[in-house]
Amino acid sequence: MMKAGGNTSKGLIACEEALQRLLDVRPVVPEHVRLDLSKLTASIVSLEAGFDRGYLKKSRKAHLPLLARIEACRAETNKSFSSSNAKTVERLKYKLALSEKELAMARAQCDRVLTQNLQLWERVRELELAGSQNKSLQVRQRT
Template sequence: MSSSKNMSGGILACENALQRLLEGKPVLSVHVGLDVSKITASIVSLEAGFDRGYLKKSRRAHLPILAKIESVRAEAGKGSNSSSAKKVQRLEDKVLLLEKELAMVRTQRDRVLTQNLQLWERVRELELAERQNKTRQVRLHH
């Protein structure tokens, strides 16, 4: 009799653990932020304070909660299409932003390269003028 009480207590603990996971309020830190589609029987067992293998299909009393877990996963799988669409949209937006940033950076690079070429040319002109001045000074002193 006490084993059936423990069993129902264990199932109740698993039910509570599943609810916490669905609400995003797990007790175990490793389950924080866990996607609903990733909830498994072993995760529910761990969250309930048992080992990974606590919930088993071979235990008749566990079948209802195992069915709930599968149902949750199936629903999350259906919703993943819209979730995937949102992820794709976010990534496309990010790509557009990065493309704009890249264009801006290329423009800045081209501007800096142009300035560097102009400076380089000016330095060459000044060096040439300095050599010509030294040559003139040498001729004047001789």
């Protein structure tokens, strides 16, 4: 996949264009479609530009600014992902606390209703007992 001959500046320009395509989510290499930018590397940019994996090298001074941009893009993506995760965790903690409050309120309400039902049941039992005693008194009085 290596381009024959070629001027270093043309190769570097091709790599810069490849990086921009990757950042704009419009790669030409099928394997780079839906690429997670947190995994962006110099070799991926080299392949996207049409070169072999080792085209971009730290030993070539002209490549250093582009290599730094690639590293910065990856670091920014990781930072954004980490920040996004932290926000998600905070939001979930808030929702959990809210749910725990609602659960405590529901339990308290359930306990109140249960207490009222027990009191009502006891009152019904007392009335039934009083009613049956009253009937037995009425039957005894008639005979």
